[in-house]
Amino acid sequence: MNNFEYQNPTKIIFGRDSEAKVGAETAKFSKKVLLHFGGASARKKGLLDRIKASLSSAGVEWTELGGVRPNPVLSLVNSGIELCRKEKIGFILAVGGGSVIDSAKAIAVGVPYSGDVWDFYTGKAVPASALPLGTVLTIPAAGSESSSGSVITNEAGLLKRALNHDLLYPRFSILNPVLAFTLPKNQRAYGVADIMAHLMERYFTNVPAVEFTDRLIEATLKTVISAAPRIFSDEPDYDAWADVMWAGTIAHNNLLDTGRIGDWASHDIEHELSGIYDIPHGAGLAIIFPSWMRYTLSHDPARFAQFAARVWHVEPYFFDTNRVAEEGIQRLSKFWSSLGLPSRLADLGIGPENLSLMADKCTSGDTKTVGHFVELRKSDIEKIYNAAL
Amino acid sequence: MNNFEYQNPTKIIFGRDSEAKVGAETAKFSKKVLLHFGGASARKKGLLDRIKASLSSAGVEWTELGGVRPNPVLSLVNSGIELCRKEKIGFILAVGGGSVIDSAKAIAVGVPYSGDVWDFYTGKAVPASALPLGTVLTIPAAGSESSSGSVITNEAGLLKRALNHDLLYPRFSILNPVLAFTLPKNQRAYGVADIMAHLMERYFTNVPAVEFTDRLIEATLKTVISAAPRIFSDEPDYDAWADVMWAGTIAHNNLLDTGRIGDWASHDIEHELSGIYDIPHGAGLAIIFPSWMRYTLSHDPARFAQFAARVWHVEPYFFDTNRVAEEGIQRLSKFWSSLGLPSRLADLGIGPENLSLMADKCTSGDTKTVGHFVELRKSDIEKIYNAAL
Numbered sequence: 001m002n003n004f005e006y007q008n009p010t011k012i013i014f015g016r017d018s019e020a021k022v023g024a025e026t027a028k029f030s031k032k033v034l035l036h037f038g039g040a041s042a043r044k045k046g047l048l049d050r051i052k053a054s055l056s057s058a059g060v061e062w063t064e065l066g067g068v069r070p071n072p073v074l075s076l077v078n079s080g081i082e083l084c085r086k087e088k089i090g091f092i093l094a095v096g097g098g099s100v101i102d103s104a105k106a107i108a109v110g111v112p113y114s115g116d117v118w119d120f121y122t123g124k125a126v127p128a129s130a131l132p133l134g135t136v137l138t139i140p141a142a143g144s145e146s147s148s149g150s151v152i153t154n155e156a157g158l159l160k161r162a163l164n165h166d167l168l169y170p171r172f173s174i175l176n177p178v179l180a181f182t183l184p185k186n187q188r189a190y191g192v193a194d195i196m197a198h199l200m201e202r203y204f205t206n207v208p209a210v211e212f213t214d215r216l217i218e219a220t221l222k223t224v225i226s227a228a229p230r231i232f233s234d235e236p237d238y239d240a241w242a243d244v245m246w247a248g249t250i251a252h253n254n255l256l257d258t259g260r261i262g263d264w265a266s267h268d269i270e271h272e273l274s275g276i277y278d279i280p281h282g283a284g285l286a287i288i289f290p291s292w293m294r295y296t297l298s299h300d301p302a303r304f305a306q307f308a309a310r311v312w313h314v315e316p317y318f319f320d321t322n323r324v325a326e327e328g329i330q331r332l333s334k335f336w337s338s339l340g341l342p343s344r345l346a347d348l349g350i351g352p353e354n355l356s357l358m359a360d361k362c363t364s365g366d367t368k369t370v371g372h373f374v375e376l377r378k379s380d381i382e383k384i385y386n387a388a389l
Numbered sequence: 390m391n392n393f394e395y396q397n398p399t400k401i402i403f404g405r406d407s408e409a410k411v412g413a414e415t416a417k418f419s420k421k422v423l424l425h426f427g428g429a430s431a432r433k434k435g436l437l438d439r440i441k442a443s444l445s446s447a448g449v450e451w452t453e454l455g456g457v458r459p460n461p462v463l464s465l466v467n468s469g470i471e472l473c474r475k476e477k478i479g480f481i482l483a484v485g486g487g488s489v490i491d492s493a494k495a496i497a498v499g500v501p502y503s504g505d506v507w508d509f510y511t512g513k514a515v516p517a518s519a520l521p522l523g524t525v526l527t528i529p530a531a532g533s534e535s536s537s538g539s540v541i542t543n544e545a546g547l548l549k550r551a552l553n554h555d556l557l558y559p560r561f562s563i564l565n566p567v568l569a570f571t572l573p574k575n576q577r578a579y580g581v582a583d584i585m586a587h588l589m590e591r592y593f594t595n596v597p598a599v600e601f602t603d604r605l606i607e608a609t610l611k612t613v614i615s616a617a618p619r620i621f622s623d624e625p626d627y628d629a630w631a632d633v634m635w636a637g638t639i640a641h642n643n644l645l646d647t648g649r650i651g652d653w654a655s656h657d658i659e660h661e662l663s664g665i666y667d668i669p670h671g672a673g674l675a676i677i678f679p680s681w682m683r684y685t686l687s688h689d690p691a692r693f694a695q696f697a698a699r700v701w702h703v704e705p706y707f708f709d710t711n712r713v714a715e716e717g718i719q720r721l722s723k724f725w726s727s728l729g730l731p732s733r734l735a736d737l738g739i740g741p742e743n744l745s746l747m748a749d750k751c752t753s754g755d756t757k758t759v760g761h762f763v764e765l766r767k768s769d770i771e772k773i774y775n776a777a778l
Contacts, residue, residue, distance in 0.1 A: 001628060001631045001632070001635070002404070003404025003405060004401075005400065005403070006400070006401040006403070007399070007401065009396070009398050010396070011394065011395070011396035012393075012394065012395040012396065012647075013394050014392060014393050014394070014395070014648065015390075015391070015392025015393060015648075016392060017392075018392065208628075209628035209631070211612055211615060211616070211632055212608075212609070212612040212632045212635055212636055212639075215608035215609075215611055216605060216608050216609070218608065219601075219604035219605050219607065219608040220601070220604075220605070222604055223600055223601040223604055226600060227600070239390060239597075239598035239600075242598070243390070243600055243601045246390070246601055246647065246648070247601055250601075250644075255639075258401075258635065259403065259631070259635070
């Protein structure tokens with residue numbers, strides 16, 4: 001186990017009707033907030049009205065900024081920064097999924113910064129302060145509701161880049177599984193893929209003696225695998241949604257990588273895909289992750305076999321570790337297919353035209369490697385894309 | 390799953406040599422601290438000297454208060470409160486195990502309170518403020534290093550009572566597994582029993598649909614069961630100690646009871662034992678918990694059978710749930726015996742003389758029940774004590 005530091009300050013408020021607490025929680029930080037959200041879905045379900053009623057009753061005023069799309073863009077972030085400055089906003093309340101929350105985080109660090117907020121995403125600058133923010137989560141997937149991360153797409157150059165900083169932890173996140181009941185079925189599947197990918201990125205590590213976090217990750221994966229099929233039932237299953245939502249948060253709140261180093265190549269490889277093609281992140285992960293697994297299996301078959309045996313209940317067969325390992329990847333693929341997820345780039349209409357370009361962007365022109373479990377060069381990434389065609 | 394709120398603000402600094410950071414972390418809160426510790430052991434290992442060097446180099450001054458014993462007492466807490474007021478202390482640094490940390494927490498809430506700090510432990514008053522505190526952990530066991538709890542014994546009446554309040558969370562806790570290498574073997578075993586008891590108190594619940602936290606608790610228990618025998622080896626096993634220490638913290642930091650209600654009767658029943666006989670808490674738990682399990686098994690055999698199958702790898706046998714359940718309890722008892730833990734009150738020289746008195750104190754004269762999984766009355770508790778004779 002590696003040395004580590006761990007602290008996650010986000011207050012989680014979980015359960016039915018928990019959004020009724022949003023006014024009181026928000027008022028602890030500011031009486032003037034930016035209400036940040038996506039499309040019409042937050043309005044349609046009456047959620048925004050309930051949130052406004054709660055804010056009003058706590059004496060909190062708001063300015064609205066809607067319109068966040070999946071793969072949130074820098075231009076809207078910049079609008080939000082200007083709006084916050086103009087209206088002297090003291091707190092950002094994100095209502096939505098990971099895209100809205102990531103956009104809110106970018107606005108939060110951008111407001112007190114005199115330069116271009118994109119500097120933080122390229123590593124040119126490090127945030128020194130940020131507006132506090134809170135969230136009302138409507139989509140279990142990204143884990144951004146209690147993470148220190150934010151991913152933004154710069155439309156100029158179609159660059160999708162991530163920022164990680166302790167200032168980005170939400171002060172509170174309100175998780176009501178009922179708010180996810182009306183999600184379209186494909187978005188449910190993308191969320192499950194994203195959550196499982198967060199867990200698997202952490203699982204595939206070269207750090208030895210990580211038995212405790214191995215088991216915690218396995219426990220969380222088994223929970224998602226057990227609950228996920230039940231969130232597709234026509235009659236909403238609160239308990240299944242609650243398991244998926246809470247697991248989605250725990251999957252990405254940094255507890256599960258204490259003392260270990262995750263891989264994260266699949267995320268980087270996928271970011272290039274959804275940066276160019278604007279496909280859902282979860283769909284891209286469902287295609288890339290198994291391809292990455294097959295490409296890297298030989299690096300540590302024992303780890304893949306443990307994953308197969310413990311998470312997918314493949315019968316241990318110690319005479320042929322590879323056979324066990326491969327069966328695990330196959331079960332993952334079959335499971336994702338059973339949820340309606342794509343398994344090939346062709347399923348999304350993506351051909352070989354940009355694979356080399358994406359591999360080039362992913363490695364900054366073959367000047368850096370991607371991934372910690374296996375350090376991949378441009379040529380490796382091209383092969384992973386190609387195997388997923 | 391029940392609705393819940395969860396937030397744990399403690400910063401964990403984990404790993405080899407991590408105590409070197411204590412000065413810098415402490416200086417963030419105050420330049421004048423109370424250095425609180427137990428007996429000679431902190432001195433013997435040179436730990437206190439290293440901590441003082443780190444404090445000095447960060448410009449932090451300290452006042453010492455040693456002498457905390459296992460089952461920490463109110464009289465020393467009161468001395469600490471006076472000392473802090475006199476010296477205008479701004480931060481308490483606890484160096485030791487759960488007893489030292491619990492004592493430090495009591496001092497922390499006592500300093501700004503004009504009444505008797507014991508009021509907080511009897512429920513007569515609720516803390517409104519507290520000095521901030523940090524810890525350097527030397528014994529993995531109590532989980533107090535990132536919990537909001539404190540247990541203190543009032544020598545007048547031999548009353549052992551607990552306080553839980555968010556103000557009690559340490560601001561930081563430094564966990565270096567190496568500091569535990571020199572622990573006497575019996576204390577290692579008591580620590581393991583305490584950690585496992587914290588997990589099992591949470592496991593036995595009546596709340597339905599708690600699959601996620603069930604699995605997380607099982608994962609943590611399996612980790613402790615796997616690592617514990619290895620912490621007794623003569624050649625210190627860093628990885629085993631690291632698993633036990635981190636699992637001991639996670640076992641009690643409230644993550645594992647999100648959405649569920651633990652039992653806690655065994656803790657209450659044990660507190661009466663160690664309140665009167667001044668035995669180690671872990672020794673008392675090792676005796677009481679299996680006795681409590683046998684007494685309550687019929688309340689929910691399926692939960693005990695799941696515990697047996699998933700944690701102790703008892704082969705599932707669905708034709709006779711009780712048989713599986715009983716085998717699980719037996720494996721727990723055998724495991725604890727293999728670590729040298731006592732299994733009967735007689736092993737500690739305790740006879741039937743005070744059982745009725747303790748059951749009476751535990752239920753405040755049979756005016757309240759104890760435990761949430763099964764609500765036990767005085768007569769139930771007497772039977773549990775008697776079965777453990």
